[in-house]
Amino acid sequence: xxxxxxxxxxxxxxxxxxxxxxxxxxxxxxxxxxxxxxxxxxxxxxxxxxxxxxxxxxxxxxxxxxxxxxxxxxxxxxxxxxxxxxxxxxxxxxxxxxxxxxxxxxxxxxxxxxxxxxxxxxxxxxxxxxxxxxxxxxxxxxxxxxxxxxxxxxxxxxxxxxxxxxxxxxxxxxxxxxxxxxxxxxxxxxxxxxxxxxxxxxxxxxxxxxxxxxxxxxxxxxxxxxxxxxxxxxxxxxxxxxxxxxxxxxxxxxxxxxxxxxxxxxxxxxxxxxxxxxxxxxxxxxxxxxxxxxxxxxxxxxxxxxxxxxxxxxxxxxxxxxxxxxxxxxxxxxxxxxxxxxxxxxxxxxxxxxxxxxxxxxxxxxxxxxxxxxxxxxxxxxxxxxxxxxxxxxxxxxxx
Amino acid sequence: xxxxxxxxxxxxxxxxxxxxxxxxxxxxxxxxxxxxxxxxxxxxxxxxxxxxxxxxxxxxxxxxxxxxxxxxxxxxxxxxxxxxxxxxxxxxxxxxxxxxxxxxxxxxxxxxxxxxxxxxxxxxxxxxxxxxxxxxxxxxxxxxxxxxxxxxxxxxxxxxxxxxxxxxxxxxxxxxxxxxxxxxxxxxxxxxxxxxxxxxxxxxxxxxxxxxxxxxxxxxxxxxxxxxxxxxxxxxxxxxxxxxxxxxxxxxxxxxxxxxxxxxxxxxxxxxxxxxxxxxxxxxxxxxxxxxxxxxxxxxxxxxxxxxxxxxxxxxxxxxxxxxxxxxxxxxxxxxxxxxxxxxxxxxxxxxxxxxxxxxxxxxxxxxxxxxxxxxxxxxx
Numbered sequence: 001x002x003x004x005x006x007x008x009x010x011x012x013x014x015x016x017x018x019x020x021x022x023x024x025x026x027x028x029x030x031x032x033x034x035x036x037x038x039x040x041x042x043x044x045x046x047x048x049x050x051x052x053x054x055x056x057x058x059x060x061x062x063x064x065x066x067x068x069x070x071x072x073x074x075x076x077x078x079x080x081x082x083x084x085x086x087x088x089x090x091x092x093x094x095x096x097x098x099x100x101x102x103x104x105x106x107x108x109x110x111x112x113x114x115x116x117x118x119x120x121x122x123x124x125x126x127x128x129x130x131x132x133x134x135x136x137x138x139x140x141x142x143x144x145x146x147x148x149x150x151x152x153x154x155x156x157x158x159x160x161x162x163x164x165x166x167x168x169x170x171x172x173x174x175x176x177x178x179x180x181x182x183x184x185x186x187x188x189x190x191x192x193x194x195x196x197x198x199x200x201x202x203x204x205x206x207x208x209x210x211x212x213x214x215x216x217x218x219x220x221x222x223x224x225x226x227x228x229x230x231x232x233x234x235x236x237x238x239x240x241x242x243x244x245x246x247x248x249x250x251x252x253x254x255x256x257x258x259x260x261x262x263x264x265x266x267x268x269x270x271x272x273x274x275x276x277x278x279x280x281x282x283x284x285x286x287x288x289x290x291x292x293x294x295x296x297x298x299x300x301x302x303x304x305x306x307x308x309x310x311x312x313x314x315x316x317x318x319x320x321x322x323x324x325x326x327x328x329x330x331x332x333x334x335x336x337x338x339x340x341x342x343x344x345x346x347x348x349x350x351x352x353x354x355x356x357x358x359x360x361x362x363x364x365x366x367x368x369x370x371x372x373x374x375x376x377x378x379x380x381x382x383x384x385x386x387x388x389x390x391x392x393x394x395x396x397x398x399x400x
Numbered sequence: 401x402x403x404x405x406x407x408x409x410x411x412x413x414x415x416x417x418x419x420x421x422x423x424x425x426x427x428x429x430x431x432x433x434x435x436x437x438x439x440x441x442x443x444x445x446x447x448x449x450x451x452x453x454x455x456x457x458x459x460x461x462x463x464x465x466x467x468x469x470x471x472x473x474x475x476x477x478x479x480x481x482x483x484x485x486x487x488x489x490x491x492x493x494x495x496x497x498x499x500x501x502x503x504x505x506x507x508x509x510x511x512x513x514x515x516x517x518x519x520x521x522x523x524x525x526x527x528x529x530x531x532x533x534x535x536x537x538x539x540x541x542x543x544x545x546x547x548x549x550x551x552x553x554x555x556x557x558x559x560x561x562x563x564x565x566x567x568x569x570x571x572x573x574x575x576x577x578x579x580x581x582x583x584x585x586x587x588x589x590x591x592x593x594x595x596x597x598x599x600x601x602x603x604x605x606x607x608x609x610x611x612x613x614x615x616x617x618x619x620x621x622x623x624x625x626x627x628x629x630x631x632x633x634x635x636x637x638x639x640x641x642x643x644x645x646x647x648x649x650x651x652x653x654x655x656x657x658x659x660x661x662x663x664x665x666x667x668x669x670x671x672x673x674x675x676x677x678x679x680x681x682x683x684x685x686x687x688x689x690x691x692x693x694x695x696x697x698x699x700x701x702x703x704x705x706x707x708x709x710x711x712x713x714x715x716x717x718x719x720x721x722x723x724x725x726x727x728x729x730x731x732x733x734x735x736x737x738x739x740x741x742x743x744x745x746x747x748x749x750x751x752x753x754x755x756x757x758x759x760x761x762x763x764x765x766x767x768x769x770x771x772x773x774x775x776x777x778x779x780x781x
Binding site: 215216217218219220252255260263351352353354 | 704705706707708709711712778780781
């Protein structure tokens with residue numbers, strides 16, 4: 001083992017709360033960490049409540065942190081200096097860290113937070129705090145102690161080795177993808193649905209995605225856009241199977257046979273039915289949509305109820321109580337916003353009535369649906385659906 | 401089946417052009433600025449192409465600067481002339497210029513430069529009365545396109561030149577000839593600067609030129625190794641320039657026949673479409689205007705939807721308008737011509753090259769007629 005090396009100390013999010021299932025969650029988390037660091041020559045080790053990433057090149061540390069920020073189940077990451085657990089080496093390592101941290105500062109407050117997991121170490125946590133703090137003040141006169149709001153927090157963890165760090169990068173939290181079953185995300189290409197997918201995946205849910213195409217009313221670029229959004233999501237979720245459903249025929253049938261103010265809701269109900277079938281074929285247990293109460297006519301309470309009524313599968317709506325502005329902020333943080341606002345999706349205005357219903361009556365919609373044979377149209381759409389497998393995206397430069 | 405009718409966007413290079421380019425990439429890959437014999441003979445080939453262009457433009461070799469294409473030519477024409485001026489005052493251009501001219505002037509405006517925009521008539525040609533009224537002794541620079549890329553309107557450069565000589569003799573006159581070169585008979589240029597793009601006349605992408613009349617104050621474009629007599633540095637794009645030379649060579653040999661052929665295609669398609677109900681030609685009468693651009697509105701159909709439906713059938717066209725329910729229609733040219741509403745939404749541009757045939761025009765019209773009938777059934781309710 002090298003005398004000292006940089007390792008990434010990865011802290012779990014909620015996994016420590018789990019009981020007997022803990023090994024399962026940990027395994028899923030380590031799989032995800034391995035996947036995002038697969039092109040770096042690293043060794044991943046599990047310790048009590050922690051994962052350590054060894055062997056990172058110094059130049060890869062920022063990139064590795066940036067990628068780990070997109071792995072659900074991680075609470076935070078610290079680049080730590082790992083040294084032998086002897087007092088002298090620990091003090092030397094602390095000097096090294098502070099020499100660097102104080103480079104451009106005339107003064108700074110600090111605090112030492114030691115954790116002695118290895119109880120065979122001679123000093124207790126509290127003794128380490130006091131003694132190391134005292135040595136640091138002697139060595140760096142510009143330092144002063146502030147235990148409540150320090151500028152610099154020096155973490156010291158004593159295990160089989162000692163790990164020292166002063167930086168803690170907050171990560172996405174949540175639970176490792178693959179630990180909570182699968183759901184099918186209805187991905188429109190707008191701002192909301194990628195955020196909805198993100199929030200569900202954050203709870204450990206694996207995603208597949210469904211998009212409806214309306215050529216010639218939508219273009220090939222609209223399809224590229226949805227693939228691009230799926231790619232952005234995949235950085236968090238891992239591989240996503242994207243189902244592309246040709247939907248024009250169903251839209252034309254509705255347009256021809258039904259009252260104009262009902263067309264949007266009838267379309268939504270057809271989309272739900274198709275999605276339910278795709279979910280079943282993928283083993284997904286629920287649908288996920290980006291709907292929020294009252295955002296548009298098809299998302300009033302009444303509209304949401306008649307939309308859900310078309311299927312038996314549960315419909316998850318993680319954005320239900322969000323304002324548009326909150327959703328936009330999420331989308332920007334996820335990195336999907338810039339792609340979502342590309343203008344390719346707006347070509348089916350022909351199918352959007354000027355005055356859509358906001359208080360639909362279920363029995364009337366059912367009556368309208370009886371006007372044409374939608375089952376045949378759904379079978380055709382499913383038969384002609386294409387599946388594209390989008391592999392996990394990894395960044396090649398650290399993201400802000 | 402593939403019927404390519406988007407030749408104003410770009411053209412398919414002639415076979416001889418592709419062979420020339422290939423030869424440059426595999427055999428004649430030397431840097432003409434180097435010293436050994438292979439480099440010298442490469443340089444000679446480039447200079448031969450320059451001579452070929454002097455014939456087509458009635459110019460001298462020192463007046464021709466090879467560039468990376470139309471956008472660069474337009475950008476450095478305006479920037480290079482402005483930089484060489486002591487005290488630039490008023491700039492004049494038109495409301496229908498290509499973005500590579502229009503956006504340069506928009507940026508100049510943010511720097512408090514006075515830019516005037518001459519309007520166009522309902523056929524897309526610059527209104528010379530209005531243009532004349534803008535000219536004065538403070539006019540420093542004028543930029544006007546030769547052929548409009550959306551509707552094929554031809555501006556009367558000769559008359560514009562005459563007006564400039566009379567009312568603003570000190571002003572520099574730049575003409576964007578990207579859609580005109582080779583598509584109009586070769587003639588002496590009545591301007592100080594003229595932009596050309598190779599890929600619009602079946603040459604490769606990434607090459608073009610700027611004609612700068614002798615004596616024109618011009619500071620040039622990129623700085624660097626001093627290529628193009630110090631006016632546009634950058635390693636000479638030998639494959640592009642030689643390919644472009646070959647394309648011009650082909651046009652020089654066949655221009656009459658090809659111009660007649662493109663005009664015949666345009667007239668045939670226009671006549672065929674006339675039999676489809678509720679269609680309107682945008683721009684000049686198909687008999688007039690450039691031989692290779694035809695812009696037609698199909699009322700009650702969104703241009704972009706028709707474009708995608710045609711593409712499914714293997715017919716490639718374009719619409720200037722970005723189809724967007726939320727965004728305002730952004731076809732600046734049609735808008736400037738006073739076209740609005742359904743006519744604006746339903747506009748489609750067909751543009752031709754010497755490869756097109758009359759049969760293609762008949763097939764296109766046939767499919768158009770079917771698609772338009774179908775698409776019109778579904779209107780927003």
